[in-house]
Amino acid sequence: MTAVLDTTPEHSAAATPDPVPASWAARAGAMLVDTLPGAGVVATAALLALATPADDAMRWVFTAVGALALFAMAVNRLVLPHAIGWTLGRALFGLRVAHRSGSPVGVVRLAVRELAHLLDTLALGVGWLWPLWDRRRRTFADLVLRTEVHRVVAPNRDMRRLVAAVLIGAAVVCVAAAGAAYAVVYRQERAVDEARAQIEEQGPRIVEQMLSYSVDTMDEDFDRARQLTTDGYRPQLTAQQQALRSGQATSNEYWAVASAVLTNPPVTPDRAAMLLAMQGQRGTNPEDLRFITATVRVEFERSAQGQWQVAGLTVLKKPMMSEAGQ
Structure with a gap:
């Protein structure tokens, strides 16, 4: 007698788990890491450029420093996610922006998403808090662009050291620029007083x-x-x-x-x-x-x-x- 056994496996193929939405705290931390260093340099450079006499060459130096900081922020937020899958802050917290379907997000959609964050701000900041009660942890910008932020495995490198280096570098640039501006403004004021x-x-x-x-x-x-x-x-x-x-x-x-x-x-x-x-x-x-x-x-x-x-x-x-x- 031949016995026929039912050997159908419990799972014929490995099931793909649903992506886990990122927490609000992780998203806020990643945003701060991505924007705080550059915004600090831009704000410092702008204030120093306005405080420096128009005919002083240092005004153009401060303007160039602010422009480079804006460019670095744009590269980090728009280009790096498409090129390597991460921004600096998202790599630290293990996050990734994806389409609602799970497909990667291109540079254009990322750029429009950054602009759409204005909706989060203009709505008295409610859009930034929306992930606290939204099931998929989405902001207004995510709802408009049909994007989500998921928890993923962070890259295999010491991101804390890299982030610390970036933060220290930005602080050094701000302090150095402020010192240079103080020297320029003080020199100008002293020259005016002498005149x-x-x-x-x-x-x-x-x-x-x-x-x-x-x-x-x-x-x-x-x-x-x-x-x-x-x-x-x-x-x-x-x-x-x-x-x-x-x-x-x-x-x-x-x-x-x-x-x-x-x-x-x-x-x-x-x-x-x-x-x-x-x-x-x-x-x-x-x-x-x-x-x-x-x-x-x-x-x-x-x-x-x-x-x-x-x-x-x-x-x-x-x-x-x-x-x-x-």
Whole structure:
């Protein structure tokens, strides 16, 4: 007698287990690891770029650092998941983004998913908390793009050491950038303070020497005055001097009785403006001596040799003369 036994196996093929949705805590941790270092560098670089003077080369350095950090974040969040299956944070926590059907997600869908996270934020942050009660642990972005985040086996490498290195590197970049910005801003502020102090001290004396002259030493006085002006303003002063020569010249002596450094335009290490109240006397004969008062606005520029020169002079209140004894 031949016995026929039923040898049908309990499972004809190994059953594929359903993917396990990632916990909210794991997703939050992975997101922080992926975004915190880059966001910290970008925010630091942006703030430092805004605080740095526009004409300083360091502003472009900070801008470039922020752009590189944004590029690194984009590569980590969009390219690496498609290329190797992981972002830095997801590799640390053992997570992977997949289509609802279980198929891999491409770069385009990942990019749109990142933009769709705006829905999670604009909904007063409720979208980020939605995985706490959603059965498949999905955010609003996942619901729109039909994606899910699953728990998987982490890569066979010490991800904690790699993540720590990235976090330390980002912190070092932020500290170094802040130190460089402090040096630049401090240097700029110190240079501005020095320029203001120099103009407060030298500005009135420069204007006095430029406007004062004697009939007996007119050539030397006019030559000295031209040396106190910039190349741009010198032709205008020379024309005024020529007009004085062609007329009936008389001695003029000016002195500043009040002065103030203007804040508009702001003082820079190489430019400044000053308002001066001037008094003086015209003539040499005591019987014909006249007293003069005037108000002028003067622009100063620093020369290549470091000397302050008059770049422009505007008479705000025309000279008023009165005879001696009046």
